[in-house]
Structures are given as structure tokens and as C-alpha cells.
Amino acid sequence: MSSPKEPKISVVEIGMGIDLHGQNATVAATRACRNAIETNSLPGLARLLPNGDFSKMRIDVKLGVPLPFLNDVNVDVVQKQFPYGSVNVTIEVGGLVCSSGVVLEEQGDREGDDRAIIVVAAVAVRC
Template sequence: MTHCCYSLLKLRFSSFPITDLGSNNFPQRFRKSLSFSHRSPKFILSAISRTMEVVEGSEGSKGSSSPMKLLFVEMGVGYDQHGQDITVAAMRACKDAISSNSIPAFRRGSIPGVSFDQMKLQIKLGVPHSLQKSLDIEKVKSVFPYGEILNVEVVDGGLICSSGVLVEEMGDKNDDCYIVNAAVYVGYKL
């Protein structure tokens, strides 16, 4: 339980694209609670709850003066095994992230005062550094059928590896396989 909660907390701050929670911005009362090895699960959940309040209520969100209220994070992986197109891999990663989910809460009015038009998305892509300039962000955005995309953040990540075979008929220039990781943050703004 302790390791799981610590991982959740670490993920929450290492990949959340809305705000910077570096050590200078992290409240002093929470810095000491980051060592969870001897803490009870109740203490850890309390720390996570307090830190989520800090994230959702913090200044400095990208693209707007009010932070997005985060509901959930979808994660996916995409590959381009033949053809060496990083945009194809990124689009597949985003499709993977959203393909196993349904979001009826926005259409059914399950969140009081929030309509379907207020659904917001933030996308974070882990792309090999050497391929980032060839990524077509507009094509990646086309994967999402609804929701306003507030921003797309591209960071060093993903992987270039060998697919084990070069298939010229499939457009291969070499045997490289491109892999992209995607995190899709879904929330709303009032």
C-alpha cells in the first residue's frame, strides 16, 4: 500500500502538465511527508489529498488563468514498426489512451454545473528527442473526437528500437521501430 500510494503521488507530480511543483513551489508542510517508508496508509492518503488540492488550486496553469479540474488520466503506447513515421506512432499512442474509455459524465450532467462543452484535454507525449521536430501536432490532435485541447506537451521519452526486419514494400527505410508514450489528462473548466 505504501509503495502504491507513493508511486501515485510521484506520478501525480512528475507528469502533471498543468503546474510546476518544483521543490521551491512545494509547500514546506508537504516536503517532509515525501518519505513514506514508515508512514501509515491513512497518513499517505491524507498527504495525497492535500497535494491534489495544491495542484488544482495552484497558480501558473498553462493556457488560462484558472486551472483545469482534473477528473482522470488516460495512458497509451503507440508504435510505428514499418515506415518510420513518429506522427503515426504518436497518433496510435493517443488512440490507445482513449480507446478503452467512455465518458458519459459530461453528456449526462453527472457533474453539477458542467456540460459537455466544458470538457478539456491536455496531452503529454514522450517522443524520442531526435524525432520531436518531425512530429505533426495537428495530426495528433485529429485523433480526439471531442473535448477542447488546451495544450500538447512533447517531452523526451519513447524509444527507437529495431523491429528486427526491413520491409521495403511497407515503406521501410531501415529496421527502426518508433515508440511513443501518451498521457491524456481529462477535466473541465467552469
Template sequence: MEHLLFIQTGFGVDVHGQDVTKASVRAIINAIHTNSMPGIKNLLPNQDLNNMKVNIKLAVPCDKDKLNIERVKQEIPYGTVTVEVLDGGMVTSSGIYLEDKGDQNDLMYIVNASVETGY
């Protein structure tokens, strides 16, 4: 990405089920769904949203091999999307084990996201 225009940050949690993809998707939603970029088309080449480049950085605490990158990319509707997976986030106790919620243990996964947008 030659021209960085915006950086949005967020976090996501999977309280039950220990699903790092679910926590990552929630982190991206948290980062992008409370913002509006009404002038972005005017900044992109040919005023085309598909010329946008989006780099997602995810700080993931564990189970990186289980992270579904293609599912993560689906949260970005336009442009070329890349994903970087970094060490970070947190694993901590949810305080309760609920088998009917898919829990394997009482842990919850917390993922941090940085969504960089430009061209």
C-alpha cells in the same frame, strides 16, 4: 486546467516507416479507445462536452520536428486540446527492413501518451 478529472495512458508503435506521428496517434487511440466516461457531461460546466479541456502528453523518442501536432489533436473529438511533447519513448530494432513498407532502416518508434481530461 483547473479541475483534472481523468488521466488515460497508452502507447503506440510504428514498426515500419519510422513515422513518429503514426506512433503518437496510435498511443492516443490506445489510451482513450478502451474507456468510457458516461458521467463526464454531468461534471463539465453547462454539461457541454465542448467545455472539456484535454491535455495530451507525448513521450517521443526522436524526430520531434516531424510530429504533426494538428493530426494528433484530431483524435480528440471534443473540447480544447493541447499537446505537450516530452523526451521519452523508445527507438529499437524491428528486426527487419522492408522497403515496400516505407522503411528507411530497421527501426521502430515507440511513443507513450498520457491524456488528461478536465475543465
């Protein structure tokens, strides 16, 4: 819940990202963020921002990352998925780990490791 001084949430988008091979939580997280925002055009936001300045947007990203990979997400890389605004990333236990069905060492899988990492993202834009 927002405080009276805090900008109100104007947009919420949800995304999912997967790293099938390589067990890279940052790859899955960036894909989840891109999935949440890549097909959106929000021209009305300019009317809500001071002087229509997109740099004034506040973006809150909440990532659900599987526990074994919770500390492996590079937040700086995730923040760079957003071209405007100040981006705050929080990470909590979530997502899923499952078998990709095949180990492909040439794709970055460790020997004998066929885990796929699934990360979910909730992206809230405040104006």
C-alpha cells in the same frame, strides 16, 4: 499542479503507440493517443461540464517521443484523435527506438532502416 481557476483533472489515461515500419512519429503518437482513450466511456463527465457540454472539456496530451523524432510529430493530426474539447499537446523526450527486426521498404522503411518508434501518451481530461 493546477491553479485555483484552472479546471481540475478528472481523468488520466496512459497509452502506447508503435510505428514498426516507416519511422513515422506521428503514426506512433496517434496510436498512443488512441490506445489511451479508445476503450473508455466516461458518461459521468457530462455531470462535471457546464451544461453537460463536451466541447468544454480541456484535454492535455503529453507525448514522450524519442529524441531523433522529437520534431517530427504533426500536432494537428494528434489533436484530431480527440472528438471533443480543446486539446493541448506537449512533446518531450521519451519513448523508445528499437529494431523491428526487418527492413520492409514496401511498408515505408528507408533503405537499411529497421527502426521502430515507440511513443507514450498521458492524456488528462479537465472539467
